[in-house]
Amino acid sequence: MKKLHFLEVEGNTKGFYTFLGLFGLISLIGVLAAYHMEHNGHWVTGMSNQVIWGTPHVFAIFLIVAASGALNIASISSVFAKTAYKPLARLSGILAISLLSGGLVVLLLDLGRPDRLIVAMTKFNFVSIFTWNILLYTGFMAIVGIYLWTMMDRPYNNLTKKAGMAAFIWRLILTTGTGSIFGFLVAREAYDSALLAPMFIIMSFSFGLAFFLLFLMGSYKYTQRDLGDYMVNRLKNLLGVFVAAVLYFVIVYHMTNLYSADHRDITQFILTSGGIYTFLFWVVQIALGSIVPLALLYGPTGNNRTMIGLASVLVILGGLAQLYIIIIGGQVYPMHLFPGMEVTSSFYDGVVASYAPSLPEFLLGMGGVGVTLLLATIAIAAMKFLPASLADEIADPHGK
Amino acid sequence: MTINIENKNNDETVNSLNKDAESSRRNFIFGSVAAAGLSVAPGMMLYQTANARSLSDFSLKEGASSKVRWGMLVDTTKDVDWNKCVDACNKEHGLGNEKNSRDDQKTQYIRVVDVKNKGTGYSMSLPVMCQHCESAPCVDVCPTGASMKRPDGIVLVDRHRCIGCRYCMMACPYKARSFVHEVLTDQTENTPRGKGCVESCNMCVNRIDNGQEPACVEASGGAIIFGDLNDSESPISKILSKHGGKQIRADLKLNPGVHYQGI
Numbered sequence: 190m191k192k193l194h195f196l197e198v199e200g201n202t203k204g205f206y207t208f209l210g211l212f213g214l215i216s217l218i219g220v221l222a223a224y225h226m227e228h229n230g231h232w233v234t235g236m237s238n239q240v241i242w243g244t245p246h247v248f249a250i251f252l253i254v255a256a257s258g259a260l261n262i263a264s265i266s267s268v269f270a271k272t273a274y275k276p277l278a279r280l281s282g283i284l285a286i287s288l289l290s291g292g293l294v295v296l297l298l299d300l301g302r303p304d305r306l307i308v309a310m311t312k313f314n315f316v317s318i319f320t321w322n323i324l325l326y327t328g329f330m331a332i333v334g335i336y337l338w339t340m341m342d343r344p345y346n347n348l349t350k351k352a353g354m355a356a357f358i359w360r361l362i363l364t365t366g367t368g369s370i371f372g373f374l375v376a377r378e379a380y381d382s383a384l385l386a387p388m389f390i391i392m393s394f395s396f397g398l399a400f401f402l403l404f405l406m407g408s409y410k411y412t413q414r415d416l417g418d419y420m421v422n423r424l425k426n427l428l429g430v431f432v433a434a435v436l437y438f439v440i441v442y443h444m445t446n447l448y449s450a451d452h453r454d455i456t457q458f459i460l461t462s463g464g465i466y467t468f469l470f471w472v473v474q475i476a477l478g479s480i481v482p483l484a485l486l487y488g489p490t491g492n493n494r495t496m497i498g499l500a501s502v503l504v505i506l507g508g509l510a511q512l513y514i515i516i517i518g519g520q521v522y523p524m525h526l527f528p529g530m531e532v533t534s535s536f537y538d539g540v541v542a543s544y545a546p547s548l549p550e551f552l553l554g555m556g557g558v559g560v561t562l563l564l565a566t567i568a569i570a571a572m573k574f575l576p577a578s579l580a581d582e583i584a585d586p587h588g589k
Numbered sequence: 590m591t592i593n594i595e596n597k598n599n600d601e602t603v604n605s606l607n608k609d610a611e612s613s614r615r616n617f618i619f620g621s622v623a624a625a626g627l628s629v630a631p632g633m634m635l636y637q638t639a640n641a642r643s644l645s646d647f648s649l650k651e652g653a654s655s656k657v658r659w660g661m662l663v664d665t666t667k668d669v670d671w672n673k674c675v676d677a678c679n680k681e682h683g684l685g686n687e688k689n690s691r692d693d694q695k696t697q698y699i700r701v702v703d704v705k706n707k708g709t710g711y712s713m714s715l716p717v718m719c720q721h722c723e724s725a726p727c728v729d730v731c732p733t734g735a736s737m738k739r740p741d742g743i744v745l746v747d748r749h750r751c752i753g754c755r756y757c758m759m760a761c762p763y764k765a766r767s768f769v770h771e772v773l774t775d776q777t778e779n780t781p782r783g784k785g786c787v788e789s790c791n792m793c794v795n796r797i798d799n800g801q802e803p804a805c806v807e808a809s810g811g812a813i814i815f816g817d818l819n820d821s822e823s824p825i826s827k828i829l830s831k832h833g834g835k836q837i838r839a840d841l842k843l844n845p846g847v848h849y850q851g852i
Contacts, residue, residue, distance in 0.1 A: 230689070230771035230784045237693035238767045241758045301753015301768060301785030309752050312733045319732035319756050375841060376726065376762030524764060526717065526837055527852075531705040534717070536697050536764060543693075 193276050193583055195341075195573035198412050205570060208411070212563040219556010222549040223298035231301065234550050239542035240520045245299040247512045248554025251396060252292030252561060253326070253367055254389055255508075257360040258397015260285035260333065262424075264360070267336075267353025272586050273423060277405070278353075279574045282337040284401055284565055285360075286330055291561030293326060295554055318369050325363040332356045341573065364390045371515065378455040379519030384445065388438040392508065395431035399504035402428060404562075406498055408569060409579065417581030418492065425497045429486040432504055436479045439511070455522050458541075459514060466518040469510045478507010517544055655740035658723075659792060659846060660818040661803070662825050662834055665715040666851035667812040671701045674716050677808035681793060683777035687770070696767035696782075698790040699805055704852075715852060716805065716813070719744055719765040719790035720837060720845030727757035727766065727789075736787070742818075742846050745791040753785040762838050763845075765789050792846075818846065 198205065226234055236243040262281035266274035274281075297303050313320045336352040339345040368389030371380040402424050409416035443460065446452035459466055482500035490496035521542040526532055532539035569575050576583070678699045679685050687695050699718035706712070721744045727736045728744060735750035736757045746757075758766045766789040769782055776782050779795035793803035801807075806815040816825035828834075834848030 227785070231768065232687075232690045232694050232770040236768075237691065237770075238696075238758070238764075239693055241755045241768065301755070301787070302751065303753075305750075305752045308733050308735075308750055309754075312735075312750060314731055314734040316729045317732045317756070319730060319754065323732060370756075373730075374726075374760055376760065376838075520759075524762060526702065526763065527704050529706075531707050532702060534700045534702040536700040536702075537693055538700075538702055538717075538764065 194577050195279065195575065196577040197573055198408065198570045198575060200570035204411055205566075208566055209563070212559050212566055215559030216556050216563050217559075219295075219553050219559055220298070222552035222556060223303075225549050226553065227298070227303060233547065235545045235547045236550070237542065237544070239537050240517060240544040242516055242520065243299075243544065244513075244517075244546040244550035245295050245553045245557075246516050247509060248557050249292045249295035249299070250367065250516065251505075251509055251512050252288050252295065252557050254364060254393040254512075255396040255400050256285045256288035256292060256393075257329070257364045257367075257390075258393035258395065259288055259401050260356060260360050261394055261397060262401060263336070263340075264353060264357040267350050268357045273420075273584070276576045276579060276584060277401075277420070279337060279340055280405065280569070281401065282333050282340070282356075283568045283574050284404060285333055285397075286337075287561045287565040287568065288397070288400065289326060289329060290564055291557040291559075294560050295557035298553060298556075318366060318373060322363075322366045322370065325359070325366050329356075329359055329363050332359050360393075361390065364393045371519070376524055377519055378452050378525075379459075379515065379522060381452070382442065382446065384438070384442050385515075388435075388442060391431065391434045391438050392511065395428065395435045395504060396508040398424065398428045398431055399501040399508070402501045403498060403505075404565060406494060408575060412575075414575070415578040415580035415583075417579055417584050419581045419585040420579050421494065421497060422492065425486050425491065425500070428501065428504065429483055432479055432482050432486075435511075436475075439474075439479075451528070455519070458522050459518055463518060463522075463541075466514050466521070469514055469518075473510035474507045474514065477503050478510060479504075482507070520544075653739040653741040653743070656819060657740075658742040658818040659797065660721070660742065660816065660825060661792075661806065661847045662814045662816075662828060662850065663715060663809075663847065664812050664814075664850045665713050667810075669810060669812040671714055671716045671809075673808045673810075674805035674813070675699050675701060677804040678718075678790070681777070681796070681804035682780040683775065683782070686773060686775060690770045694768075694770040696769065696788060698765075698767070698788075713851065715849060716809075717763060717765070717837070718805070718847065719792070720763050720843070720847045721790075721792060723844035723846070725843065726760035726762065730756045730760040732756065739794075743792045743794050743797070744789075745794060746787055746789065748781055748783060748786050748788070751786040753787065755787060757787055761789075762841055762843070 234243060260281055262274050263278035263285075265271045266278040297306060309323060313323075315321075332352070333356050336349070336356045339348040339352045365386045368386035372383055372385035374380040402421075405424070406416065406421070443456055446456040459470055461467060463470075482503045485491070485496045485500040485503075521544055523532075523537075523539050523541065526538060675697075682698060684696050684698060699716050701714055702717045703714050704712065721742055723742065725736075725738055725744045728738050731737075732754060733750050733752055735747045735752070736744070737747060738744045753768070755768055758768060766787050768787050769784050772784045773782050782788055793801075793805075796803060802815045806813045814825045814828065816823040818826055818829075820826055821830070829848060832850065834850050835852050836845045836848055837852070
């Protein structure tokens, strides 16, 4: 096995500036969209007193969940001592930080009063899962930062395993916390399930790895570095396992909900009569986001980079659809003030709420993706996150 | 019992004047509450009223006390136009002044809910507002503590602390909260409302602290009784102990302060 060495991406190139400009522009548009929403108030969005969290939350939670998943590669290398993944551990750490930053920016800018960030950072209610999440997110940044430091500063390399273990445990708690934001809402039938926390963890594995694969293949392609089949195939096989695991959890989640009478209505709504939500479930989440990627990854196209890239994109789209169904589908379905009774009011009790995502919401969400990519792009040019080559003779520990 | 006297030096003149004023106000308000109670529970004698504390006893010069738990009892069997309560609430808190918001974005502190049993065809209407839960989910989930419960059981939002995350709205089983979707002007003095914050029925805390009943109670013509649930001598406690009452979604075990009869 040839010696692995890391090298910054050359920053002073047309290609680099093009990407920087593109991601910067997407981020800027996101910020402008947020300004539009904050300046006018949320009436310019599709959100309402019925659908309280809209499209920005779908993106924000996707990015936050993907952040902890992106760290998986580093964890596999440090915690589970799989040396094959060691070359990717640094990228895994920095993508985790970038994804979390992007998600938090969206979450912050969608607040009614983002100017009161200082209140959120100084006044804590420790009973609130949101408060835990604020601490978990900032802690995650710090721990992954230290973890990266131990990886990149040779004298501290011996601490990598410990830091990696801390980061691994932290990310499990973090995703449990994110899932619990919904899991503890007893009033809403769609969310009232302890299964949400572990399901969010397995979703994070899948979404995070899909994003990781795309970034890895993209950055190696545009910097003309070698990326051998050995590494890509390991990652795509792992992605397939995670996609299948998410599918398993989705089936168990809906089956258990169908089994308990008080959750049957909402489950039937999502699965059969929910209009756009039913469409998103079967067509985007299940077919395009799960079955097709599995076929692409494990079928005859399994070694084709384009197809692996396409599968990763589909996993991300399926993930966004899944979160859209959980977050928005779970809100449009009415809460039962009087179970078993027909209820109506001027406040839309008893009816399925309507929600159409507005352009500013979508742009704000995309802005979070822009921020993620911008940070990661700057990072790989500023510091040695990417191996100069991941050709098979370097990446394969058993290779000659 | 007079907590209205701040200056504790023994100025007898002031003391007696205060007591007189207090006494007449107490009698008046208590009389109305008692009358309301009587009309809610026909045939029930409230002869022990002399021992019960009156609303004006609580016109606050000090902080709210946990010895008290304010609550309401709504009699849905009364033939009442509940929209009067909605109108009174809107007027009291200056609601309905949104210019841009869609209907599903406008604030409602109290709403009239029509309930129909599909099987039997039985139907009824009732006003639903913040239920002022003892174990309030909105208070639990609020990251900054802006959503809070006073020691006397009133659940409300500190609008200087609310960051507009709306988690409380997700958590409320009664859909009692609204988000201010736009810039508002001409707010009433007692109810500051601002864009980007969450708000809900605060049981007319401004009125209670002045020794008055909530606006919806006043407008209900006796169909809603307001009082101290901790005081076994209060009309609301007496009626609840004798005739019972139900809480909406009692299965969630949040112990709301708002009780209903006829649901």
